[in-house]
Amino acid sequence: MPRGEKYYGPDFNALERQDPEIASVVISELERQRHDLQLIASENFTSSAVLATMGSTLSNKYAEGYPGKRYYGGCEEVDKVELIGIQRAKDLFGAEHANLQPHSGASANVAVYQAFTKPGDTVLAMSLPHGGHLTHGAKVNFSGKWFNVVSYGVRQDNELIDYDQLRDLALEHKPKMICSGATAYPSLIDFEKVRQICDEVGAIMWVDAAHFIGLVAGKAIPSPVPYADVVSFTTHKVLRGPRGGMILSKEKHAAAIDKAIFPGMQGGPIMSAVAGKAVVLKECATAAYQNYAKKVIENCQALASDLQKEGMRAVSGGTQTHLALIDIRSTGVNGKVADERCGKSGISLNKNSIPFDPESPAVSSGIRVGTAAVTTQGMGREEMKVIAGLISRAIKNGDDENQAKEIRSEVHQLTKRFSVYPEPSI
Numbered sequence: 088m089p090r091g092e093k094y095y096g097p098d099f100n101a102l103e104r105q106d107p108e109i110a111s112v113v114i115s116e117l118e119r120q121r122h123d124l125q126l127i128a129s130e131n132f133t134s135s136a137v138l139a140t141m142g143s144t145l146s147n148k149y150a151e152g153y154p155g156k157r158y159y160g161g162c163e164e165v166d167k168v169e170l171i172g173i174q175r176a177k178d179l180f181g182a183e184h185a186n187l188q189p190h191s192g193a194s195a196n197v198a199v200y201q202a203f204t205k206p207g208d209t210v211l212a213m214s215l216p217h218g219g220h221l222t223h224g225a226k227v228n229f230s231g232k233w234f235n236v237v238s239y240g241v242r243q244d245n246e247l248i249d250y251d252q253l254r255d256l257a258l259e260h261k262p263k264m265i266c267s268g269a270t271a272y273p274s275l276i277d278f279e280k281v282r283q284i285c286d287e288v289g290a291i292m293w294v295d296a297a298h299f300i301g302l303v304a305g306k307a308i309p310s311p312v313p314y315a316d317v318v319s320f321t322t323h324k325v326l327r328g329p330r331g332g333m334i335l336s337k338e339k340h341a342a343a344i345d346k347a348i349f350p351g352m353q354g355g356p357i358m359s360a361v362a363g364k365a366v367v368l369k370e371c372a373t374a375a376y377q378n379y380a381k382k383v384i385e386n387c388q389a390l391a392s393d394l395q396k397e398g399m400r401a402v403s404g405g406t407q408t409h410l411a412l413i414d415i416r417s418t419g420v421n422g423k424v425a426d427e428r429c430g431k432s433g434i435s436l437n438k439n440s441i442p443f444d445p446e447s448p449a450v451s452s453g454i455r456v457g458t459a460a461v462t463t464q465g466m467g468r469e470e471m472k473v474i475a476g477l478i479s480r481a482i483k484n485g486d487d488e489n490q491a492k493e494i495r496s497e498v499h500q501l502t503k504r505f506s507v508y509p510e511p512s513i
């Protein structure tokens with residue numbers, strides 16, 4: 088590049104020239120995202136502004152430490168971006184402290200354990216088969232290996248969190264920390280009640296808000312921030328930011344959280360992602376985003392209700408969030424097969440255990456659907472009805488290749504009307 092020429096970011100043509108093999112995968116993935124239906128509850132279409140930061144030269148900068156206290160020189164510019172991001176996070180969520188450096192949701196959770204517990208301590212968290220995340224005590228995960236994680240779950244009659252059981256377990260086990268938040272729980276969590284239980288047993292209140300923080304940012308559901316000691320989350324689900332994590336906390340925990348991230352378990356932050364987080368926090372502070380968050384829930388409620396009309400059952404009777412868990416046993420098809428059939432029909436969703444599932448997690452009796460991405464595309468009530476019909480046909484139509492092709496072509500006709508990129512409708 089000639090000296091003095093303006094250069095701000097990546098040049099896709101350069102990638103195509105230099106490495107056509109990888110460039111073609113990037114293009115095919117963009118086409119897949121554009122043409123197929125994206126109903127994975129943890130995915131979204133981030134804005135071009137966020138993508139620009141992630142492909143920027145901020146990626147080159149090492150910045151171990153925090154603004155003003157770095158272990159490397161030349162951090163003046165990246166200090167600015169992190170400080171702007173921290174302030175935006177505190178303003179948007181009304182938080183006393185924010186750390187934008189976690190590389191992912193799981194990294195943020197490792198830091199939370201490290202800040203408040205020691206290996207062997209007891210932690211209370213949502214049971215995995217009832218919607219909890221791997222970092223909430225799965226035996227194959229560090230959390231289940233290094234901590235004594237006791238699980239609470241949902242009631243069998245209404246499939247909502249059993250707060251009586253949660254309190255009984257807390258009184259019995261005296262956990263150091265209680266985690267609320269899940270990866271497949273369609274209802275709201277009563278943070279006030281959880282706070283009371285934490286106070287009763289002297290436990291740290293940790294909310295893993297990875298899934299629903301975008302709805303909180305958009306003021307569509309109540310916030311855990313006033314109640315919790317610490318709130319960890321991912322930035323790439325409903326929030327619609329770059330792939331990464333974030334932690335909010337009370338000021339009294341600020342030093343413990345910051346130390347747990349660095350030097351506790353990470354080295355240098357990914358400054359391009361930190362910049363992307365700052366950008367999305369600005370987007371989230373707009374009326375347009377608040378409108379989006381509200382619509383995500385409306386769409387999900389419509390989709391759950393339309394799937395019920397197709398003969399499937401929405402766990403807990405419906406949803407109050409961006410995701411719905413659907414018990415598909417009435418179709419005679421298990422979650423694994425449904426996931427595969429939908430995939431062949433151009434519909435991306437995932438198999439999911441339902442509470443008290445008789446099937447193993449690898450097979451499961453349910454599917455999980457989310458409306459964050461299709462709502463970003465601008466879809467609404469009418470499209471949810473069409474999508475429910477397409478899912479139903481894909482699941483029930485057996486393994487007929489022609490039917491799958493036909494459904495896929497209808498999916499493409501739908502998504503063509505709601506294209507994403509060059510810019511999703513943010």
Ligand code: PLP
Binds near residue numbers: 190191194268295296
């Ligand atoms: N916590 C919850 C509740 C999640 O749902 C997820 C991811 O889906 C994570 C943590 C982990 O996030 P990541 O995949 O960014 O590590």
